[in-house]
Amino acid sequence: AAGVIQSPRHLIKEKRETATLKCYPIPRHDTVYWYQQGPGQDPQFLISFYEKMQSDKGSIPDRFSAQQFSDYHSELNMSSLELGDSALYFCASSSLISTGYETQYFGPGTRLLVL
Amino acid sequence: AQSVTQPDIHITVSEGASLELRCNYSYGATPYLFWYVQSPGQGLQLLLKYFSGDTLVQGIKGFEAEFKRSQSSFNLRKPSVHWSDAAEYFCAVGGNQGGKLIFGQGTELSVKP
Numbered sequence: 717a718a719g720v721i722q723s724p725r726h727l728i729k730e731k732r733e734t735a736t737l738k739c740y741p742i743p744r745h746d747t748v749y750w751y752q753q754g755p756g757q758d759p760q761f762l763i764s765f766y767e768k769m770q771s772d773k774g775s776i777p778d779r780f781s782a783q784q785f786s787d788y789h790s791e792l793n794m795s796s797l798e799l800g801d802s803a804l805y806f807c808a809s810s811s812l813i814s815t816g817y818e819t820q821y822f823g824p825g826t827r828l829l830v831l
Numbered sequence: 832a833q834s835v836t837q838p839d840i841h842i843t844v845s846e847g848a849s850l851e852l853r854c855n856y857s858y859g860a861t862p863y864l865f866w867y868v869q870s871p872g873q874g875l876q877l878l879l880k881y882f883s884g885d886t887l888v889q890g891i892k893g894f895e896a897e898f899k900r901s902q903s904s905f906n907l908r909k910p911s912v913h914w915s916d917a918a919e920y921f922c923a924v925g926g927n928q929g930g931k932l933i934f935g936q937g938t939e940l941s942v943k944p
Contacts, residue, residue: 727833733860747930749930749931749932751932756834757936758921758934758935758936758937759875759921759932759934759935761931761933764856764930764931771930772930776929779915806875808875808932819865819877819880820865820925820930821847821877822867822874822875822876822877823874824873824874825873825874827872
């Protein structure tokens with residue numbers, strides 16, 4: 717079965733640079749979620765989109781922005797990167813209709829290292 | 832406040848022994864409960880979920896969990912652990928609105944030969 721695809725899988729950036737993380741949800745999924753997992757931490761919710769509209773917002777820094785496109789893929793844009801942004805960034809997708817209520821399926825993550 | 836607590840940071844069991852990972856939640860509405868497993872450097876794989884109905888739910892890889900509303904618990908169990916079960920296990924809670932998941936701190940499982 718098709719899974720959530722994230723790219724790139726690994727990313728190394730310098731401080732103050734920008735980064736763009738991409739997420740391709742499972743086909744026919746209409747909702748995308750972004751989570752950040754710091755070293756040794758549990759995943760923390762950043763932001764979610766339903767049908768291309770922001771549906772919820774968590775502890776996402778103002779330096780970050782995200783959107784969902786017409787083909788339902790999503791991008792997380794991160795500017796003025798800080799050392800503390802080094803983390804594993806997960807994307808998850810769900811669909812009320814095809815997967816059952818609020819079941820989120822996670823991608824493999826993008827590991828971001830800020831030097 | 833909504834929260835999930837996994838009291839055990841690290842558990843070691845012998846291969847073939849039984850396993851129980853604890854999870855307690857605090858949630859104002861009807862909770863939707865999940866267990867995910869994460870191998871080192873990997874993504875989160877859904878083991879099982881509870882929405883409603885039978886409070887004992889079966890998942891993949893021989894895992895099961897029992898929802899106990901009176902104890903606000905959703906403990907994960909497996910009768911016989913395999914070496915390949917060594918991983919980090921996360922309990923999570925979500926609601927019927929918004930969909931965001933709140934995770935516990937995780938329990939790292941080690942399996943002794």
